[in-house]
Amino acid sequence: MDAQVVEIREALRQAMDEEMARDPTVLIMGEEVAEYNGAYKVTKGMLAKWGPERVVDTPIAENGFAGIAIGAAQTGLRPIVEFMSWNFSFVAADQLISNACKAHYMSGGRFKVPIVFRGPNGAAAQVSCQHSHCVEAIYGNLPGFIVISPSNAYDAKGLLKSAIRSNNPVIFLENELEYGDKMEIPTEEYLVPIGKARIDREGKHATIVSYSRMLKFCRTAADEMAKKGISVEIIDLRTIKPLDIATVVASVRKTHRCVLVEEGHIFAGISAEVGFQIMEHCFDELDAPLVRVCQRETPMPYAKLLEAETMPGKERILAALEEVLS
Numbered sequence: 001m002d003a004q005v006v007e008i009r010e011a012l013r014q015a016m017d018e019e020m021a022r023d024p025t026v027l028i029m030g031e032e033v034a035e036y037n038g039a040y041k042v043t044k045g046m047l048a049k050w051g052p053e054r055v056v057d058t059p060i061a062e063n064g065f066a067g068i069a070i071g072a073a074q075t076g077l078r079p080i081v082e083f084m085s086w087n088f089s090f091v092a093a094d095q096l097i098s099n100a101c102k103a104h105y106m107s108g109g110r111f112k113v114p115i116v117f118r119g120p121n122g123a124a125a126q127v128s129c130q131h132s133h134c135v136e137a138i139y140g141n142l143p144g145f146i147v148i149s150p151s152n153a154y155d156a157k158g159l160l161k162s163a164i165r166s167n168n169p170v171i172f173l174e175n176e177l178e179y180g181d182k183m184e185i186p187t188e189e190y191l192v193p194i195g196k197a198r199i200d201r202e203g204k205h206a207t208i209v210s211y212s213r214m215l216k217f218c219r220t221a222a223d224e225m226a227k228k229g230i231s232v233e234i235i236d237l238r239t240i241k242p243l244d245i246a247t248v249v250a251s252v253r254k255t256h257r258c259v260l261v262e263e264g265h266i267f268a269g270i271s272a273e274v275g276f277q278i279m280e281h282c283f284d285e286l287d288a289p290l291v292r293v294c295q296r297e298t299p300m301p302y303a304k305l306l307e308a309e310t311m312p313g314k315e316r317i318l319a320a321l322e323e324v325l326s
Contacts, residue, residue, distance in 0.1 A: 002187040009042045009179040011153035012118075015160035016043070016080060018189060020050055023078060026164060027054040029069050030082030030119075039084045040120065040179050066092035066117070070100050070169075073115040078164060083119035086135045086173065100169040101144030112167040118160070121149070121173035122213065122263045126307060129299035134264035139171045140241045140273075146194060147240040149173040151215040153183035155238055158192025166194065173240075175213045197244035199251070203233030206324055207251040209274055210261040211237040214312060218261055221317035230325065240270055248274065249281045256287040257324040261312055266294035291320040 006014070020026045028043060028050075034057040037044040047055040058065035062083065069079035083089045089096060096117070103111050123132035140147045146168050150156040156174070163170040200215060201222060208218045215236055222232035233251050237244065252258050258278060260271035271292045278290060293312045301307050 003184045004187050005182050005184050006153055007180050007182050008153045008156050008174070009040060009044075011157035011183075011185060012042050012160055012174070013044065013046070015157045015164070017046065017049070019078075019161055019164040020046075020054060023164075025076060026078045026080065027056065027072075028080045028082065029056045029058055029065055031058055031060055031084050033057060033082050038082065040176060042179070043082070062088050062092035063095055066095040067099070069115055070095055070103070070113060073113045073169075074103060074111040078114045078116075080116045080118060080164060083117060085131055085176075086119055086121040087131050087133050089117065089119075089135065096139070096169075097142060101142045104168070105144065113169045114164075114167045116160070116163045116166075116170045116172050118163075118172035119174060120176040120179075122175055123300055123307070123311060124176040126302060126304055128302040132300035134262070134295070136171070136173055136240050137264055137269045140270065144169060145241065146170045147173070148194065148238065149212040149240055150238055151178075151200075151212050151236050153181065154185045155192050155198070155236075157185060158190050159194065159238065161189075162191050162194050165191075173212065178213055192238070195239050195242040195244055197247040198236045198238055199247070200234040200236045201232070203231040203255065205230045205232065205255055206257040206259065206321055207233045207235060207248075207255045208259045208261060208317070208321075209235045209237065209248055209251075209271075211240065211270075212263065214261045214263050217312060217314050217317055220314045221321060224314070224318055225321055230321070232321065237270075237274075243274065243277070245274075245277045245281060248278060252278055252282050253285045256285055258286070259291050259293060259317065259320040259324055261293045261317055261320075263295055263312060265297055266292055267297060269294055288324040288326075291323050293317050293320045
């Protein structure tokens with residue numbers, strides 16, 4: 001199989017391009033996605049290739065264009081909606097919460113909503129609290145949504161293609177600081193299944209469960225532990241909802257210790273749900289209490305040093321590993 005080295009933004013672009021070629025009902029909508037090539041250049045060149053009917057620049061009106069896209073999805077199209085930041089999706093909250101994830105149920109199954117909402121989630125570099133929120137726990141709380149959060153180019157492409165083909169509304173969470181990360185991926189078409197976690201690294205002494213950008217910090221912490229002879233297994237959830245708890249539980253049954261790492265806040269977060277399900281499915285296999293490493297319970301500061309202190313990182317993950325191993 002031939003391979004290519006691409007950035008995450010290019011992998012996402014390839015996914016959309018391939019699906020637009022495969023299915024004429026797929027279109028892209030959002031602020032600056034056409035003439036400006038997207039705020040993070042994910043849609044670069046798409047307007048020139050597909051034209052203004054399939055790559056649609058919208059006003060700065062998230063509630064309006066989200067509603068238009070949901071209506072389009074219910075009547076035969078497959079929109080991909082880019083939020084310039086997932087923080088801006090809160091402007092469209094009524095459309096997402098009241099319509100996108102409920103239309104299939106409220107119509108008695110008559111209307112499908114095959115729509116993907118995508119864009120950067122979480123913190124970037126000093127963009128302060130109104131541009132740094134992690135939304136997965138918010139949208140994960142709503143029945144009807146699929147929630148996906150890839151950590152690398154291979155998964156980003158394969159999962160986005162699967163999301164576009166899904167007949168359900170998908171929350172697709174990227175990260176601004178990862179768009180330039182490179183990885184070798186196949187040149188041939190491939191899909192990554194929704195709802196299946198990935199074993200990022202095999203280990204036997206402790207399990208780390210995480211996703212998205214936090215995988216980088218988990219790997220560096222695992223590298224440090226390896227110098228001490230400690231083997232850490234890393235599980236990349238990839239899909240937040242539906243959650244692949246079976247892969248997580250299998251790992252915990254092997255290592256008997258677990259650290260949960262997420263960029264979002266600790267209260268009512270994804271690690272709270274995963275932790276509860278671990279306790280529910282394999283409590284007797286644990287040799288130490290679960291430990292969570294999350295963003296501190298404060299809005300994101302602007303100051304660089306305070307931002308670093310608020311966010312999870314290698315040192316806090318190392319401390320958590322030491323705690324479960326002690």
